[in-house]
Amino acid sequence: MKPNPAQQLYARQCHYDRLHHMKRFHELSALPTLDSDQTRLLHASRAILRGDASGSRSVDLSDSAYLAELDAFEVAENERLSKPYWEPYWSQGSEIGNAQSVEDAMDRYYKHDRLNRPGGTRERLIADRKQELEEKDFACVASHHDSVNGQMVFIRSMGGGLSVWGLPMR
Structure with missing residues (x-):
């Protein structure tokens, strides 16, 4: 037909x-x-x-x-x-700094009281972010609820270092 x-x-x-x-x-x-x-x-x-x-x-x-x-x-x-994971629209964010390590980024951008809860929370969160960074070349350091600046905060592997990105919530 x-x-x-x-x-x-x-x-x-x-x-x-x-x-x-x-x-x-x-x-x-x-x-x-x-x-x-x-x-x-x-x-x-x-x-x-x-x-x-x-x-x-x-x-x-x-x-x-x-x-x-x-x-x-x-x-x-x-x-x-088509990627097997969600990736943010990097064009909607901005580079807000650099970090020496995952620990450094978590210390600077994750709310201190939530990161340092008892029971190994800090170690577990840092290990999870390291694994995510290894798998995807980026990792979500903190959601907008957990970040100190109210933005979603990501780290990206960039030229041997870590670039910190903030993405606003709408």
Whole structure:
């Protein structure tokens, strides 16, 4: 059976509209602050992606330059999602320092009272982070609840040292 051209066009439009909202959500989430229009767009894209709201046609299928941008975004997103573990969007964070070791990063960025709970908590957490760093070349030092700065804090292996990254929560 020959595919219906109208159905093919509709499927293509839906595909690119979804990519548009994914890209817009990603880009707005990376901004440190949002004005009221940007906040509205962020929430609208989130609702459309969740299926809580219907979206209008957002993408002009004759705009080949924008379609190429969306295709590149899709390739990058698929590559990121194909990993066997979650990886943060590094573009949404910023390098906030360096650390000599996992212990150094934990001492500086993990809430002291939580890190030094009795019962071997400190040793267990540090061992877990060392293993995570070894497996993935990055490790989550502290969630936004456990960090001293209210951000998710990660360490990354960079050129023989450790780079410390903060990612804000939205």
